Amino acid sequence: MMNIFENVMLPVILIFASGFIFKIKTQMAIKPLSNIAIYLLLPFLVFQTFYKYSINSKFVTIIIVTSIILILLIIIGVVFSRFWGLDQDERDAFLLSICFPNSGNFGIPIIMFAFGSKELQYGMAIMIFHNILMGTVGIYVASDKSSGIRKPLTNIFKQPMNYVILPAILLNKCNVVVPNFLMKSVNLIGNATIPIIMLVLGMQLAEIHFQKVDWRTAGWACLFRLVISPLIAYFIATMLMLSYSMMVVLVLMSAMPSAANTTLYAIEFDKKPQYVSICTLVSTIFSVVTITMILNWMI
Numbered sequence: 001m002m003n004i005f006e007n008v009m010l011p012v013i014l015i016f017a018s019g020f021i022f023k024i025k026t027q028m029a030i031k032p033l034s035n036i037a038i039y040l041l042l043p044f045l046v047f048q049t050f051y052k053y054s055i056n057s058k059f060v061t062i063i064i065v066t067s068i069i070l071i072l073l074i075i076i077g078v079v080f081s082r083f084w085g086l087d088q089d090e091r092d093a094f095l096l097s098i099c100f101p102n103s104g105n106f107g108i109p110i111i112m113f114a115f116g117s118k119e120l121q122y123g124m125a126i127m128i129f130h131n132i133l134m135g136t137v138g139i140y141v142a143s144d145k146s147s148g149i150r151k152p153l154t155n156i157f158k159q160p161m162n163y164v165i166l167p168a169i170l171l172n173k174c175n176v177v178v179p180n181f182l183m184k185s186v187n188l189i190g191n192a193t194i195p196i197i198m199l200v201l202g203m204q205l206a207e208i209h210f211q212k213v214d215w216r217t218a219g220w221a222c223l224f225r226l227v228i229s230p231l232i233a234y235f236i237a238t239m240l241m242l243s244y245s246m247m248v249v250l251v252l253m254s255a256m257p258s259a260a261n262t263t264l265y266a267i268e269f270d271k272k273p274q275y276v277s278i279c280t281l282v283s284t285i286f287s288v289v290t291i292t293m294i295l296n297w298m299i
Contacts, residue, residue: 007113009288012106015195016281019202030203034267037200041193042261043160046131048190049104050168051178053124058246062125065240065250069232070133073099073224084217088146093272094217095141096265097279098224100134101256103127105194106284110256111249114295122249130253134261135162142265155269194260201263204277213278221258222283226290230255248298255294257283 022028077098081091101107104127111123136156143152156162171178178186233254237247258280266276 007109009284012198012284015198016202016205016284019199019204020206021202022199023203023206028203030200030207030267033196033203034200034264037193037196038264038268039160041189041196043164044186044189045191045193046135046161047164047168048186049128049131050165051172051186053128054172055125055128055169056121058122059125059129061240061242061246062122062250063129065233065236065242066126066129066133068236069229069254070099070137072232073229076228077224080220086217089271090214090217090275092141093266093275094221096138096262096271096276097218097221097258097283098229099141100138100259100262101130101225101229101253102259102280102284103130103253103256105198105260106287107253107256110291111252114252115245115248119245119249122246123253126249126253130259131161132165134259135159135165138262138265142262142269142271144269197260197264200267201260201277201280204263204267204273205281208274208278210278213275218275218279218282221279222286225258225279225283226255226287230290230294251298252291252294255287255291257287 023030074095077095078091081094086094103123108120108123108127111120139156139159140149140152143155145152170176230251233251234247237250242250258276260280263273263277263280265271266273
């Protein structure tokens, strides 16, 4: 447990804390930095990811299983939201918190720490598809749907990250080598993206009025994200009789805390950003216990 905490979680928490302190000291506006992350930095990170990692035949299986997990989480989330009488913004914030795991800067290091190259390939494929889901379904969930689906679809097509996915995949598949000077620029900007996103989340935490947080639904969001999601993944993988290696990686990646990107989208589309950021923080803290338990159970 201490290895996971020290090597994976502690660096993340320290970056959150840096953003938190910076916001308190400077009172700098969050929205401009959030916009830079979404519209400038994320496209470089997405291109870097899709260009670097190949998509193989196992990707189809991962698409199917991951899509089923997402659909079930959305259905369960909507049912619970109606049961609690949440309004549309509260429901969308709840769905953002439970549906999208932090598979990139959290899930991949844990897979690398616990397993070998075969499992890492599965983890990379899952992370790639999670990026696609975040840029489409995530944007749709976060968008205002009061006047129909036109605005959410418009918001999806406004995301620059969605326009670099196909070119990056084609360049990878065709073995086209991007000039070194250009790739260095892409890597420099792409590598800055995750730290900036985590700083934004830390800054958002500094604006939270903790007494106003709906801790009941926040607690349930963490339970869905850390416990229910991996259980769904386990049962689906068992029913489909997937290989043990793929099942373990699917379960672990489904058990990751809420993605930091959800806070960016909550800020951008004004979907209860304080609630989403507190769910991300709390699920990140408690994940060290739940992930350790899953590792001990499955290894």
